[in-house]
Amino acid sequence: MSKLNKKVAVITGGNSGIGFGIAKEFKKEGAVGAIVGRNQKTLDKAVAELGDDFIAIKADVTNLDDLGRVFKATYEKFGKIDVIVANAGGAVTGAAFGTVAEVGEADFDKTIDLNLKSIYFTVNKGLAYMNDGGSIVLLGSNAAHRAYPSFTLYGATKAAVIHFAKGFSNDLLGRKIRVNVISPGTTDTPVFDKFVPEEQLEAVKKYWSDVMPIGRIGQPSEIGRAAVFLASDDSAFMLGAELLVDGGLTYLQPK
Numbered sequence: 285m286s287k288l289n290k291k292v293a294v295i296t297g298g299n300s301g302i303g304f305g306i307a308k309e310f311k312k313e314g315a316v317g318a319i320v321g322r323n324q325k326t327l328d329k330a331v332a333e334l335g336d337d338f339i340a341i342k343a344d345v346t347n348l349d350d351l352g353r354v355f356k357a358t359y360e361k362f363g364k365i366d367v368i369v370a371n372a373g374g375a376v377t378g379a380a381f382g383t384v385a386e387v388g389e390a391d392f393d394k395t396i397d398l399n400l401k402s403i404y405f406t407v408n409k410g411l412a413y414m415n416d417g418g419s420i421v422l423l424g425s426n427a428a429h430r431a432y433p434s435f436t437l438y439g440a441t442k443a444a445v446i447h448f449a450k451g452f453s454n455d456l457l458g459r460k461i462r463v464n465v466i467s468p469g470t471t472d473t474p475v476f477d478k479f480v481p482e483e484q485l486e487a488v489k490k491y492w493s494d495v496m497p498i499g500r501i502g503q504p505s506e507i508g509r510a511a512v513f514l515a516s517d518d519s520a521f522m523l524g525a526e527l528l529v530d531g532g533l534t535y536l537q538p539k
């Protein structure tokens with residue numbers, strides 16, 4: 285019996301990395317729905333692999349009108365929305381990671397817009413179209429719990445996202461909508477390409493594999509399996525919870 289049979293899901297950032305991994309695991313469990321991103325090329329490629337039960341919507345999650353359009357279009361196509369995965373985030377186009385001495389107001393705002401404000405408004409805009417009894421999955425990070433050099437602001441947004449899972453669950457008790465958060469450890473996705481020079485890519489991935497208590501970095505499919513669990517009735521007693529899917533990075537001593 286598939287765990288997400290005919291459930292309609294909206295997955296932001298479903299055209300790359302973890303979001304695409306989530307979309308593929310959702311599909312295996314019988315879900316249908318929409319993937320959302322800005323890059324038409326990767327949207328087309330991802331939806332071609334997912335097949336006819338998925339649509340790709342080009343939208344910027346930092347734009348509130350775009351978010352409204354995403355949920356309206358998905359509802360019009362499928363007639364309901366059962367699951368929202370607020371995954372888009374991570375590296376911000378044109379905004380550097382850096383220390384408190386380095387990151388100024390413009391980069392601060394861009395980081396907050398993508399990694400915090402967009403999560404709030406993905407949920408805010410989706411609720412009007414979502415079924416009571418649905419499930420919302422947010423993407424946090426182990427960086428919410430550890431201070432990595434130059435990841436101060438990113439880590440702070442993720443700490444706030446973990447709080448959102450609690451607060452939103454509380455806000456939505458009357459509608460029986462559960463909100464939980466997955467905090468991945470280092471996972472093998474195209475995010476590395478965005479801030480690591482190509483010639484250093486393998487060395488950086490090896491560094492992280494060596495640091496991880498489990499001895500390797502994660503795969504998007506492994507985050508996808510956790511998202512299936514949180515989206516499905518298997519997690520019916522969980523709300524406001526954080527699931528660490530991190531190879532031990534948060535609580536075990538890094539190597």
Ligand SMILES: NC(=O)c1ccc[n+]([C@@H]2O[C@H](COP(=O)([O-])OP(=O)(O)OC[C@H]3O[C@@H](n4cnc5c(N)ncnc54)[C@H](OP(=O)(O)O)[C@@H]3O)[C@@H](O)[C@H]2O)c1
Nearest residue numbers: 297300301302321322323344345372373374470471473475
């Ligand atoms: N990889 C890791 O090690 C790791 C660890 C902890 C947490 N995470 C979290 O996991 C999530 C996914 O990260 P990832 O590693 O899979 O990164 P990724 O491969 O770079 O994917 C990021 C996704 O977000 C989308 N996106 C970015 N900005 C957007 C915008 N303004 N509007 C719409 N879509 C946007 C991208 O699509 P477009 O380019 O088409 O816009 C892409 O699909 C993020 O929230 C990240 O913080 C990742």
